Amino acid sequence: MFVFDISNPLTLILMLAATVLLIFLAQEVKKSYIGAITLFAYLIILIIHVAQIATLSEEFRYMLTTLSRCIAIDFIFVLITFFAYLWVDDIEAKAEGKKSIDNSLDWFWKKV
Numbered sequence: 001m002f003v004f005d006i007s008n009p010l011t012l013i014l015m016l017a018a019t020v021l022l023i024f025l026a027q028e029v030k031k032s033y034i035g036a037i038t039l040f041a042y043l044i045i046l047i048i049h050v051a052q053i054a055t056l057s058e059e060f061r062y063m064l065t066t067l068s069r070c071i072a073i074d075f076i077f078v079l080i081t082f083f084a085y086l087w088v089d090d091i092e093a094k095a096e097g098k099k100s101i102d103n104s105l106d107w108f109w110k111k112v
Helices: 009-029 031-054 059-095 106-111
Strands: none
Touching: 009 031, 009 059, 031 059
């Protein structure tokens, strides 16, 4: 059974670097869809890990802890990319002079 093990430190560092670079790119070009693509990718990875843990057979029970760690890390990345998407959407809305999708975090963005 193939598991995309993101709890491996090297993989975790590479995914974090790629995420930060994509968020920085989205912020520089002021396009929130780049952040949405990243968020969608992490949601797909989360769904895959949950499906793998739900269909885990007895012979692969030793992978339960690895999959559990991967799911926890997936949730962290989903949270990071969700806030990054909202942040870049706010930047894009201000640059184009249109209304943002959600203005409920304006107090937070002013502190960032």
